[in-house]
Structure formats: C-alpha cells, structure tokens
Amino acid sequence: MKAHGTVHKYGDNVDTDVIIPARYLNSSDPAELAKNCMEDIDPDFVNRVKQGDIMVANKNFGCGSSREHAPIAIKASGISCVIAETFARIFYRNAINIGLPIIECPEAAKAIEAGDEVEIDFDSGMIYDKTKGTEYKGQAFPPFMQEIIKAEGLINYINNK
Amino acid sequence: MGMTMTQKILAAHAGLPSVEAGQLIEADLDLVLGNDVTTPVAIHEMDKFKADKVFDKDKIAMVLDHFTPNKDIKSAEHCKCVREYACAHNITNFFDVGEMGIEHALLPEKGLIVAGETCIGADSHTCTYGALGAFSTGVGSTDMAAGMATGKAWFKVPSAIKFVLTGKPGKWVSGKDVILHIIGLIGVDGALYKSMEFVGDGIANLSMDDRFSMANMAIEAGAKNGIFPVDDQTIAYMKEHSVKDYTVYEADEDAVYDETYTIDLGTLEPTVAFPHLPENTKPISEVPEIKIDQVVIGSCTNGRIEDLRVAAKILEGKKCAKGLRVIVIPATQAIYLQAMEEGLLKTFIEAGAVVSTPTCGPCLGGHMGILAAGEKAVATTNRNFVGRMGHVESEIYLASPAVAAASAITGMISDPRKM
Numbered sequence: 292m293k294a295h296g297t298v299h300k301y302g303d304n305v306d307t308d309v310i311i312p313a314r315y316l317n318s319s320d321p322a323e324l325a326k327n328c329m330e331d332i333d334p335d336f337v338n339r340v341k342q343g344d345i346m347v348a349n350k351n352f353g354c355g356s357s358r359e360h361a362p363i364a365i366k367a368s369g370i371s372c373v374i375a376e377t378f379a380r381i382f383y384r385n386a387i388n389i390g391l392p393i394i395e396c397p398e399a400a401k402a403i404e405a406g407d408e409v410e411i412d413f414d415s416g417m418i419y420d421k422t423k424g425t426e427y428k429g430q431a432f433p434p435f436m437q438e439i440i441k442a443e444g445l446i447n448y449i450n451n452k
Numbered sequence: 453m454g455m456t457m458t459q460k461i462l463a464a465h466a467g468l469p470s471v472e473a474g475q476l477i478e479a480d481l482d483l484v485l486g487n488d489v490t491t492p493v494a495i496h497e498m499d500k501f502k503a504d505k506v507f508d509k510d511k512i513a514m515v516l517d518h519f520t521p522n523k524d525i526k527s528a529e530h531c532k533c534v535r536e537y538a539c540a541h542n543i544t545n546f547f548d549v550g551e552m553g554i555e556h557a558l559l560p561e562k563g564l565i566v567a568g569e570t571c572i573g574a575d576s577h578t579c580t581y582g583a584l585g586a587f588s589t590g591v592g593s594t595d596m597a598a599g600m601a602t603g604k605a606w607f608k609v610p611s612a613i614k615f616v617l618t619g620k621p622g623k624w625v626s627g628k629d630v631i632l633h634i635i636g637l638i639g640v641d642g643a644l645y646k647s648m649e650f651v652g653d654g655i656a657n658l659s660m661d662d663r664f665s666m667a668n669m670a671i672e673a674g675a676k677n678g679i680f681p682v683d684d685q686t687i688a689y690m691k692e693h694s695v696k697d698y699t700v701y702e703a704d705e706d707a708v709y710d711e712t713y714t715i716d717l718g719t720l721e722p723t724v725a726f727p728h729l730p731e732n733t734k735p736i737s738e739v740p741e742i743k744i745d746q747v748v749i750g751s752c753t754n755g756r757i758e759d760l761r762v763a764a765k766i767l768e769g770k771k772c773a774k775g776l777r778v779i780v781i782p783a784t785q786a787i788y789l790q791a792m793e794e795g796l797l798k799t800f801i802e803a804g805a806v807v808s809t810p811t812c813g814p815c816l817g818g819h820m821g822i823l824a825a826g827e828k829a830v831a832t833t834n835r836n837f838v839g840r841m842g843h844v845e846s847e848i849y850l851a852s853p854a855v856a857a858a859s860a861i862t863g864m865i866s867d868p869r870k871m
Contacts, residue, residue: 304640304729308837314814317519319493331839351641351674355835356816359493359575361590379574380645380676385592435476435606436531446500447593449602 292413294310294371294392296344299336300405305348306355307382310362313335321367328364342369345411347403353382359389366391372411374418374429377399386434388445394418399427403428454704456612457679458647461587461701465570472613473708481511483565485573485586485600486528486847487555487812488516491534493593494574498537498600506541508604513545513564514538515555518812520842523819525716553784553810556580556668556752561784563694567682568701572596572605577752577834579670582679583663585700590679610676612647613638614709617654619718624868626762627662628832628852630715631669632723636733637713643847644674649703651681654717660689661758666752669834672730724830724851724865728838734856738866746829747772747860748841750808751815754832757787759853764796766857766868767803773863778805779814779821790806805860818843823848830859 307334311324318324329336346365352375353361362385365373373386376397386393392413399418403409407422416429432440442448455463455470463471465479467822486494491514498504506512514534519527531548538546545564552558556577559565567585571578576590591605615634629668635642648670650663658666663680670678680686682700691699721735749763750753760782772778782799784787791797797807814821815833823829823842828849831841836848851859854868861871 301688306835306837308816308835308840312839313489313518313818316489316816317524318529319496319530331844351644354674355576355589355642355671355837356491357574357578357592359574359594360489362592363493376642377641379674380591381592381671384595388592388594388598407870433476445598446497449598450500450502 294343294345294411296371296409296435297341298345298347298403298407298409299340300403301332303349304351304354305332307353307361308355308360310353310361311358316346316358316360321363324360324364328368337368340368342372343371344369345409346370346373347400349400350377352378354379357381359385362386364390374399374403386441387439390440392445394429396427396429399429407413453708454706456647456676456707457649457701457703458587458612459609459680461568461570462607462609470652470817470844471609473609476606477609478604478606479570481572481603481605482569483511483513483571484596485513485555485571485575485577485578486557487518487519488531488534489518490574490593490596494596494600495533495537497594497597501601506600507541510544511599511603512543513541513559515547515558516549516552517554517612517810518816519818520552520811520864521549521809532560544676551785554752554755555810556651557756557783557787560584560664560793561693561786563696565688566694566696566698567686568699572599575673577668579675579677580664580729580752581708582667582670582677583660584690585680585682587677587679588601588693590671610645610647611710612649614712615648615650616712616714617650617652618714619654619716620657621717621720624854625720626852627666629720629723631666632725632730632733632850633720635669635673635730636725638673640672640729640731641674643670646675648673648675648678650678656683657717660685660759661756665753669805670832684791685860696790698738701848715752720866722852722855724855725836727836727847728851730836739865740830742863742865743863744776744830744859745827746821747776747778747856748814748829748831748833749784749819749856751812751833752783753834754853755781755787757790759832760787760791760796763853763857764799766854767860770803772804772860776860776863777786779808780805781808781813782810798837815843830856832856
C-alpha cells in the first residue's frame with residue numbers, strides 16, 4: 292500500500308481542539324466534520340486539501356481531548372497519512388482504531404516542508420520526499436497493531452478473531 | 453524486576469504474574485465510560501459487531517454532561533441516541549439531566565470506581581480516578597465500543613515518572629497549583645505514554661479533591677495515567693461513597709522509574725498557566741497586570757465542594773468587579789445541593805456571579821460562557837489551547853479556585869494571599 296500527495300505542515304503540540312473545535316462536536320458525521328477540519332489553526336486547509344494529501348507535524352500531534360472526531364475529520368478531509376515526530380497517545384490509538392495511517396519519524400517530520408510532494412510505502416515504512424530527493428525510514432508498528440490496520444480498524448479485528 | 457503501582461494493577465487485570473514497560477497486554481475492565489460527545493460515535497461502532505450486546509450492563513457508565521442541558525438540536529439528537537441505547541440495553545449507570553454531573557466528579561461520588569480497578573473512558577480526563585489508586589485512562593470512541601462489547605482493552609504497559617511530594621502547601625495553594633507547577637516543569641509531552649506516580653509524605657497534606665484535580669490533569673503532560681497511593685483519606689472516601697470492594701496495590705521497592713522529581717509543596721505559590729498551553733506556567737508573584745473579562749469556576753478539574761468553599765470564602769461579602777462575568781458551575785447535583793445548604797451559592801449570587809447547573813459547557817467552548825475575540829478569562833478548567841473557550845483570538849489563564857475568586861473581585865489576575 293502506498294500514499295502519494297502534497298504536504299500540509301504544522302508545528303508542535305497540534306491539539307485536537309484546533310483539529311476539530313468543540314463547537315462542531317454536535318455532529319459525528321465524517322463529511323460534516325471534514326468541512327471544519329483544522330479551522331482554528333489553518334482556516335484555508337479545507338480549501339487547499341486534495342484527496343491523498345499528507346499531513347506532517349512536529350512533536351505531540353493530537354494532544355488534548357480524546358475526541359475521535361479529530362482523526363475522523365482528518366481522514367474524511369482526504370488526508371492519506373499523518374507523519375509526526377511523536378503523537379499524543381490517545382490520538383495514536385484512535386488513528387489506528389479507525390484506520391487512519393500514521394507514522395512516527397522525527398527526521399522526516401523535521402525536514403519535510405509544506406508543499407513538498409511525498410510518497411509513503413507503508414509495507415517498508417519508507418518515506419520519500421520527491422521535491423527534495425530525500426528519503427527516511429519511519430518506525431514500524433508492532434505486529435499486533437499491524438493486524439488492526441490490516442483489518443481496517445479495531446472492531447473488524449475483534450470480529451475476525 | 454520490580455513493578456510500579458500502575459504495572460501491578462495492569463498485571464493483575466491481564467492475569468499475568470508480572471508485566472514490564474513496553475509489553476502489549478489485554479486487560480479486563482471494571483468500568484467503561486462515555487459522554488454525550490463520544491458515546492454516539494461508539495454506539496455507531498457497536499453496529500459493526502456481530503452481536504448487539506454489552507459485556508456487562510453494570511460496568512458501563514454513560515453521562516450526558518458536555519452539551520447538556522441540550523444546547524441545540526444536533527446535541528439533542530446525540531443525547532437522544534445515547535438515551536435510547538442506554539434504555540434498550542438496560543445500562544445501569546446512565547445519567548441524564550437531573551441526575552448527571554460532570555462525569556469525572558460524578559463517577560467517584562457515586563462510588564462506581566475504587567482503588568485497584570481498571571477503567572477506560574472516552575474522555576481524556578478519565579485519568580482523574582488515579583486519585584483513588586485505580587488505573588484509569590482516556591481513550592477514543594472505538595476503544596469505548598470495543599470495551600463495551602468485550603470488557604477488555606489493549607494497552608502498552610507504561611513506564612513511569614515518580615513525583616516525590618514533601619512538605620505542606622501554604623495558604624491558598626491547592627492541588628491545582630501543584631499539578632500546574634509539575635506540567636510547567638516537564639512540559640505538555642513530558643510524560644507522553646507514561647504513568648505519573650505521586651508518592652511521598654506530602655500527599656497526606658493533600659485532600660481527596662486536591663488529588664482528583666492533580667490526577668485529572670496528568671493528560672495535560674501527555675501521561676497515560678496519574679496515580680496516587682491509597683491512604684486513610686482514600687479509604688475514608690471510598691467507604692463514604694462506595695459499596696465496592698477495593699484492592700490496594702503498592703509499587704515495589706525496586707520498581708524502575710524513568711525519572712524522579714522531588715517537590716517541596718511548601719515552596720509552591722499559586723500558579724497560573726498562560727495561553728495557549730498548560731505548560732506556560734508562572735508563579736502568581738511573576739504575573740503582570742492582566743485585565744480579564746470572565747472567570748469560570750468549575751469543570752472536572754475544579755468543580756468539587758472544596759473548590760466552591762475556597763471560592764466562596766474569598767468572595768464572601770465582596771462584589772465581583774464591574775464589567776466582569778463570573779460563572780460558577782458545581783460539578784454534580786450533590787455538590788450543587790451541598791453548596792446550597794452551606795450557603796455558598798448565596799455568597800456567589802450576592803457577589804454578582806451566576807451559578808449554573810452542572811455542565812462541561814464553557815471548558816470546551818461548548819456553551820454557557822463562550823469568549824469573543826480579544827477577551828481574556830481566568831478559568832479553573834484544564835486546557836487553554838487556541839480557541840478552546842471560544843474565539844481563536846481569546847485567551848484562557850488556567851488557575852486554582854482561589855486565584856479565580858481573587859481575580860473575580862479585582863478584575864485582574866490576582867494573588868489570593870493579598871486579598
């Protein structure tokens with residue numbers, strides 16, 4: 292499985308309140324949540340994002356509220372993968388549980404810039420910055436989490452057991 | 453190798469003689485929690501299961517506390533969805549308007565969680581119950597659904613940071629100030645994926661309400677959980693509120709910690725976290741003159757009876773500053789009633805504050821106290837992220853009930869020790 296797209300870049304400690312503000316949590320419809328994704332940190336994101344694009348951020352991405360609406364909104368906005376130096380733990384679980392691919396890779400997260408064309412090979416964990424001509428190795432998931440991702444989410448994984 | 457307190461609870465619930473940091477385990481759950489924002493998503497996930505049943509109707513709690521009493525039609529639909537599900541599945545611990553309170557104040561008060569138990573909640577502040585010596589942690593809605601269906605959750609066993617608390621906090625210094633100080637010290641990702649284990653003889657000088665507000669904010673340092681040892685105060689609290697059997701776990705003498713911090717509670721000042729991260733802390737003596745527009749006293753962090761008593765003591769016979777909105781939100785119906793009987797609500801209303809029914813409301817920018825562009829608030833809540841309480845250009849200063857009450861009188865961020 293591969294992802295390929297243009298990068299939207301953010302800094303440290305992107306919290307789930309800016310990913311999807313609470314004023315929109317009266318809905319749980321993915322398409323509706325996607326309309327307001329990143330609104331409080333990057334109001335133009337929803338106009339720029341294209342299907343398959345990639346989100347890159349620095350440390351502690353997804354901190355704060357446990358709202359699963361955050362990875363749901365990111366996924367529904369068209370983002371195919373989030374790369375970060377580190378993820379907040381609840382966001383990390385939620386992303387795996389709903390089948391939003393994420394990769395921890397401090398080197399890639401630091402070097403890749405907004406607008407770069409990036410390709411990710413999920414099988415090898417390799418991240419290729421086509422614009423810069425650089426490549427990085429992301430951290431592989433433990434086998435147990437790979438099973439959940441393969442099943443396209445936790446519920447299917449449990450059903451299959 | 454010795455285990456931390458958290459590791460011992462997890463090992464017991466995974467049916468293993470021992471566990472170590474980094475190990476992936478599946479643990480039995482004693483309680484699974486959700487609210488009106490996260491439960492509808494979990495109910496939707498439940499539809500994907502082959503069997504439409506919950507693992508134990510007595511071990512699931514659903515609390516309608518975020519956008520309630522319903523703030524608009526969409527939130528009314530969410531609450532209706534949870535209400536109908538709870539009714540159809542006979543969920544014992546479903547709390548609707550009239551019975552509900554802010555979930556993390558309500559569950560311990562109702563005795564639904566005790567020492568030695570494991571709990572997941574689809575709300576990040578589920579870590580609050582660590583104050584009782586339980587393992588409890590926030591998860592998302594899919595994990596909640598899996599927990600509701602199977603009674604189990606997967607965990608990566610966390611390593612831990614030890615905080616040795618010594619001494620006695622000074623006047624108007626509370627658990628909130630201690631935890632803000634700690635977050636300032638280690639940062640918002642200082643305990644990422646880890647446990648924060650609080651130990652030391654200073655804990656005896658922290659009330660249960662202090663400990664709840666400290667464990668509550670472990671997530672603001674990125675922690676998986678925050679946990680306190682069980683002492684006489686914990687046992688007295690559990691006996692007063694619960695009929696459940698509890699189990700006391702203690703960290704092994706040779707337990708391994710990633711780091712150890714020693715903090716003399718006697719040296720701490722009232723502490724304020726500046727916008728827009730809980731780690732931007734300053735002792736009150738270093739806070740410049742900052743004019744504010746709103747004060748919020750409440751939330752799962754600081755809406756308990758002791759918090760209201762402190763605020764009322766400072767506000768008694770005083771008036772809130774002209775042009776300032778002061779909103780007081782008792783966290784549960786029982787706290788509301790007790791505050792009424794003790795005359796605290798009278799003090800607030802006479803001072804010019806409003807008193808609201810229990811709700812998470814303003815803390816997450818939901819309703820009941822939203823900020824306009826350029827406005828500043830002192831709040832006893834837990835997060836001061838961009839746009840958390842309203843407009844992206846508004847500002848939140850996190851503080852204790854004492855600082856909030858003092859600030860309510862002056863209209864500036866103020867030191868309660870100078871009132």
